[in-house]
Structure formats: C-alpha cells, structure tokens
Amino acid sequence: MEIFGAIITLIGSLVLLIASIGLVRMPDVYNRLQVGTKATTLGTILSLAGLIVIVPAWAGKLVLLVFFIMMTNPVSSHVMARAAYYIKIPFSSKTKVDKLKLSKKVLKTKIESK
Amino acid sequence: MPAFSKDDLMKNISITFLILMIVWILLNNTLQIDILIPGIIIALLSSLLFCRKCEVFSDIKLTPKAFAYTLVYLIIFFIDLYKSNIDVSRRVLSPSLPINPGIVEVKTRLKSKFGRMVLANSITLTPGTLTVEVKDDSFFIHWIDVEDDEIENASKKIVEKFEKYLEVIYG
Structure with a gap:
C-alpha cells in the first residue's frame, strides 16, 4: 500500500517537474500561466492523493486541502493574467488573435458615435 | 431584508452551516459527540451572525x-x-x-x-x-x-x- 501511494506521489512530482520545464520554455507570461495553473493543480492533487493512500488517517484534512487548491488556483492565475493584460505586458510573436483589444476598440467607437 | 426573500436567507444560512460543519468534521476527522457539539454551536452562530447579507448561494438549486x-x-x-x-x-x-x-x-x-x-x-x-x-x-x-x-x-x-x-x- 505504501509503495502504491509513493508511486502516486512520484507521478505528482513528475507533473510538477514538467510544469517547471514549461515555465522556462514558454515564450510569454500568458502561456507560462497556462502551464503553471494546470500542471500545479494536478501535481499537487496527485501528491496529496498519494499521501492519503499512505496515511489514511489524514484523509479528511487532505481532501479539504485539495478542495481549497482547486478553488483558489484558477482564481489567482486569472487575476495575474488580467493584471498582466492591463499593464500591457507584450504577447509573444506567435500570438494569432487578440479579441479583447478588438472589442475595446469597438466599445470606444460606440461611445464616441453616441 | 428588501433585496431577497426569506427563503433565500434561510437557504444561504443553511448552506453556510453545512459547509462549516463539513469543514469541522473533516478537520477533526471524528464523529464523537463531544467534538461535534461545539462544532454545531460555532457553525450555527457564525452562519447566523455573518450570513445576514450574503447572497452567494441564492443561485444554487437544491433539487x-x-x-x-x-x-x-x-x-x-x-x-x-x-x-x-x-x-x-x-x-x-x-x-x-x-x-x-x-x-x-x-x-x-x-x-x-x-x-x-x-x-x-x-x-x-x-x-x-x-x-x-x-x-x-x-x-x-x-x-x-x-x-x-x-x-x-x-x-x-x-x-x-x-x-x-x-x-x-x-x-
């Protein structure tokens, strides 16, 4: 049982490793946030799940932790992306479309025409 | 309470109470009655005191x-x-x-x-x-x-x- 839990925790840390490689390789802040959010969420959940298997007595608290991570992780990365957008951190050259900018322009012209 | 009905208030308070109780039980990891009772008191008090104006859970349908x-x-x-x-x-x-x-x-x-x-x-x-x-x-x-x-x-x-x-x- 202990080995099984250790394997799950190991998979979790591998996911975290991939996330950190991604942080280095991605070209701009938005892509880095993408990799950061998803991989850290699953990595942390897997590590905690492995701990639940090893020490079943902690299950309640660890489930609570998983829940809080799932609730807070996307919110924090959304706020960071939004802040990065509004202080105009540049996109990488691979970026294809930016609908948010377009819609702001539309908004502005609408106000001016009124 | 003009903004929302009494049903909504009850719903908000009971959902807050339930969430607090679940957190309490998970944190203590036990169902013994002498640990549950203070949990019930605290959860009831805090949901009654702090949920007067919360409307976060009004949208949840309980079916x-x-x-x-x-x-x-x-x-x-x-x-x-x-x-x-x-x-x-x-x-x-x-x-x-x-x-x-x-x-x-x-x-x-x-x-x-x-x-x-x-x-x-x-x-x-x-x-x-x-x-x-x-x-x-x-x-x-x-x-x-x-x-x-x-x-x-x-x-x-x-x-x-x-x-x-x-x-x-x-x-």
Missing part, C-alpha cells in the same frame, strides 16, 4: 437533479483536468514547442454570478484555456492553440460541455 448533475459535472471536470495535463505536457516536452496562442471571445448562457464564477474556474483548469477577463456574458479566453476565433465556434468548443450541466445546477 435531486441538480445534485446528480453536480456529481456528473465533477467527474467530467476531473477527466478534463487530466486531459489538459497530458496536453500541456505534450506541448512542453516536444522540441518544436507547438503553440498557437491568442485571446478569443466566448459567450455564455449562464445568468447567475455563482454559475459564471464556476464556469470561469473550470475553463481555466481545462485544456489550453485561461480566462483573462469577464465582461457581462462574454469571457475573454487565452487559448494556447487557437482553432477558431469566431465567437460561436469558440463557444461551442470551450464552454458548451460545462454549460449544459451548470445550467441545471445554477441556472
């Missing part, structure tokens, strides 16, 4: 169907979280770095604030998408691999699979 849909939704959500990680790992580890990012706009049919919050969070945790900005019923999403930048098609690809469940749960 068996909504409950069943919540379970299905959680399962779909975890499968998607898993898929998104495989997808991200593939992109990170392949030498050519196959990304094609951009910000697209999608529309949602959900009306309630709580439902939209859950939807935005789910979008952030699923393959290749990150909610950047929310304005009324349109979400602006950073997509790591833009397949289609038309509003309708992007909505269909990103939002629809969650929307049909969240619509039943939160309306």
